[in-house]
Amino acid sequence: LGIQHLKLLHRVGGGGIGNVYVCKINNTATExxxxxxxxxxxxxxxYAEFDFFHCSCLVREYCPGGDLLTLLQRQSDMRFNVPSAKFHAAEVLVALEYLHMMGVIYRDLKPENVLVQEDGRIMLSDFDLSLQCDVSPKLLKCNASIMDKNYNCYSHLSLSTKKNKLVVDIPEPEVELRAEPANAQL
Incomplete structure (x- = not known):
């Protein structure tokens, strides 16, 4: 822990050899x-990280769409329609799934921390309350025929056309990997 991890809030007092400040510990190192x-x-x-006086600066991409709360407040009845709600919820879940696979427990999910990128996609932000932990993916189940070296997934292809587009249905392998966070450090 160093001075760069502290945010000085206000001076409480001082003496002949020093001053006393109320500080808040920034979790910039975790982020x-x-x-x-x-x-x-x-x-x-x-993109970059640097210290400027007593501040740690993190440089990342700009999200011109603001945050999800602002976008929600712009809606006529202060709520998303069902397709929009599903879209945003699905993207948040995909982001959380990736974080969990990387051993990150994101503990500050709220509309203000879900930013909106230029293309309308979401971006989670504010990782200072997050926890990092070890993960070890485990194979939960598998279908032996799929794991067999002679298995040819292309033998089960079904081709169809919809509105002049070729649709290829490839069966999903029945394999599930799960990373379970362990040893989370509070």
């Missing part, structure tokens, strides 16, 4: 570590 390991379209990319 910096987390941002440095992320690579996902719904999560911020860390």
């Amino acid at each position: 910096l570590n987390i941002l440095g390991m992320l690579d996902h379209p719904f999560l911020p990319t860390l």
Whole structure:
């Protein structure tokens, strides 16, 4: 812990050899570590980090759409229509799934921390309350025929056309990987 991790709120007093301040511990180090390991379209990319006086500055992309709360407040009846709600919820879930696979427990989910990118996609922000932990993916179930080296997934293809578009239905493998966070550090 160093001075760069503290936010000076106000001076309480002082003496002959020093001053006493009320400080808040910034979790910038946690946020910096987390941002440095992320690579996902719904999560911020860390471009640079530097210290400026007593502040740690993190440079990441700008989201001109504001946040989800502002977008919600712009709706005529202060609510999203069902397709929009499903769209935003699905993207948040995909981002959270990725974070969990990376061993990050995101603990500050609220509309103000869901930013809107230029293309309308979401981006989670504000990782200072997040926890990092170890993950170890576990194979939960598998279908032996799919895992067999002679299995050819293309033998089950079904082709159809819809409105002049070729649709290829490829069966999903019956394999599920789950990363379970362990040893979360509070």
